[in-house]
Amino acid sequence: MFRLSCAAIAGALVLTAAACSPPAADPAPAADPGGYQVDMVAEGLNHPWGLAFLPDGRLLVTERNGAVRLVAADGSVLAEPVAGGPEDVFAGGQGGFLDIALAPDFDDSAVIYLSYSAGTSSANHPALYRARFDGSALIDGETIFRAVPDRSTEHHYGGRIAFLPDGSLILTLGDGFAYRERAQSRDDHLGTIVRLSPDGSAPSDNPFHAEGGAAAFVYSYGHRNVQGIAFDGAGRLWSHEHGPQGGDELNLVEPGVNYGWPVVSQGIDYTGARISPFSALPEFPAPAHVWTPSIAPSGLAIHDGDLYVTALAGRALHRLELGAGGAVVRETRLLAGRGERLRHVLSGPDGALWVLTDAPDGAILRVVLSD
Numbered sequence: 001m002f003r004l005s006c007a008a009i010a011g012a013l014v015l016t017a018a019a020c021s022p023p024a025a026d027p028a029p030a031a032d033p034g035g036y037q038v039d040m041v042a043e044g045l046n047h048p049w050g051l052a053f054l055p056d057g058r059l060l061v062t063e064r065n066g067a068v069r070l071v072a073a074d075g076s077v078l079a080e081p082v083a084g085g086p087e088d089v090f091a092g093g094q095g096g097f098l099d100i101a102l103a104p105d106f107d108d109s110a111v112i113y114l115s116y117s118a119g120t121s122s123a124n125h126p127a128l129y130r131a132r133f134d135g136s137a138l139i140d141g142e143t144i145f146r147a148v149p150d151r152s153t154e155h156h157y158g159g160r161i162a163f164l165p166d167g168s169l170i171l172t173l174g175d176g177f178a179y180r181e182r183a184q185s186r187d188d189h190l191g192t193i194v195r196l197s198p199d200g201s202a203p204s205d206n207p208f209h210a211e212g213g214a215a216a217f218v219y220s221y222g223h224r225n226v227q228g229i230a231f232d233g234a235g236r237l238w239s240h241e242h243g244p245q246g247g248d249e250l251n252l253v254e255p256g257v258n259y260g261w262p263v264v265s266q267g268i269d270y271t272g273a274r275i276s277p278f279s280a281l282p283e284f285p286a287p288a289h290v291w292t293p294s295i296a297p298s299g300l301a302i303h304d305g306d307l308y309v310t311a312l313a314g315r316a317l318h319r320l321e322l323g324a325g326g327a328v329v330r331e332t333r334l335l336a337g338r339g340e341r342l343r344h345v346l347s348g349p350d351g352a353l354w355v356l357t358d359a360p361d362g363a364i365l366r367v368v369l370s371d
Contacts, residue, residue, distance in 0.1 A: 024246070024293050028318060028331040034370070036334060041354070041364040042075040048356040048364070049159075050099035050115075053349055055107060060133070061356075061364070062114065064096035068138070071364065084131060084138030090117045090124040093154020098126075101161040103198065110134065111198075115159040115171060118143070123150040126157045126173055126189075128200060144200025147189035148214055151176040156225040156242075158193075160300075164231060168203055169196045170219065172226035172239065180262045180275075183222050186215040191261060193226060193239065193253060195219040207256030222259040222284065228300030228309060229253075236326060238288075240300055240309060243267035244275060246292035250307070251285070252326060260284030266292060289320065289328045299344030303353055304369075310342035312358060317342055317367070334367065 047064040054060060057073035060082070066089040067081035089096060095117030103111035110132040118127040125148065131141030156174030163169055175183045175191035183191025186208055194217040197203050202216035209216045228240040237253040247267025251259060264278045266287075280286060291297070295314030300307065307320040307328075316333035323329040335342065335355070343358040353367040 031332040043363040062097040066091040098159030174225035248291040249287040250289035303347040
């Protein structure tokens with residue numbers, strides 16, 4: 001494990017933001033609006049965060065305030081939230097209900113997974129809930145994983161869910177905002193991505209399983225706040241994470257790898273100070289792509305071989321076209337003219353992109369790309 005003492009980092013942070021801010025790039029060009037069509041599917045959702053497509057054409061949507069909504073195939077939102085679910089939800093700050101995903105064998109098992117923040121304002125943590133969906137309610141539910149330790153902050157939960165081809169489950173986590181140095185440790189789950197078996201246990205082939213405890217679940221570490229995760233057709237696991245002011249990252253995730261936060265960062269702190277004197281070190285993999293200024297990436301989908309990233313601060317859907325070896329060769333922005341914070345994007349079973357807007361009156365958009 002790479003270690004650099006907080007004192008050593010602090011001693012090096014003598015430069016001002018004006019003298020050493022990371023270089024800011026111009027925004028990516030906007031895509032031609034004639035190249036895609038946008039339809040409103042549903043609206044009136046309270047900060048929608050995650051979405052799952054049911055086989056019958058309906059949608060399950062999480063609202064950050066702690067509700068799961070059922071959206072009919074015609075876009076109408078049922079008046080009452082879906083019954084059932086965890087009883088210890090902490091809905092405050094950036095916490096609440098987060099992502100939702102159908103198990104790979106949903107057609108047979110009816111199992112869904114729901115990530116959320118659990119606890120109270122003074123002691124909370126990310127958690128993963130598993131239940132069966134009987135068509136109208138969540139039943140037979142249980143919380144199968146709880147990240148450790150509790151934190152007293154209301155930020156940086158991560159929370160995205162993805163499945164690997166072997167049926168194991170990836171859950172992204174965050175550093176809790178005030179605990180960033182813990183991202184360099186495997187003694188807890190702050191600043192990590194974890195890999196779980198369908199029952200929430202740690203698979204025996206996880207990279208640090210032999211260490212036991214919290215480390216047995218860790219797939220990768222050295223992250224800040226990972227809110228995008230997707231597995232592509234070439235067998236690569238992509239993620240993106242929020243930087244502070246600048247330094248949002250797109251990474252190719254490999255098991256057992258330390259991605260460097262906060263020892264390396266291309267962003268600066270909200271105070272204007274440098275977080276670290278190092279923007280890169282040979283011990284850590286370089287990001288595949290960096291956004292400075294921050295776009296606040298919050299959702300990731302792979303669609304027709306390209307990566308699509310929703311941006312909260314950037315208020316656009318970023319398309320990243322990939323070249324040989326996964327290099328980003330071109331970036332354009334869709335939906336930029338709408339001026340909306342965009343929370344999540346999925347590649348739908350109908351061949352369209354489905355996008356969630358982040359607002360008290362949030363919406364589901366369906367984006368059809370021209371051939």
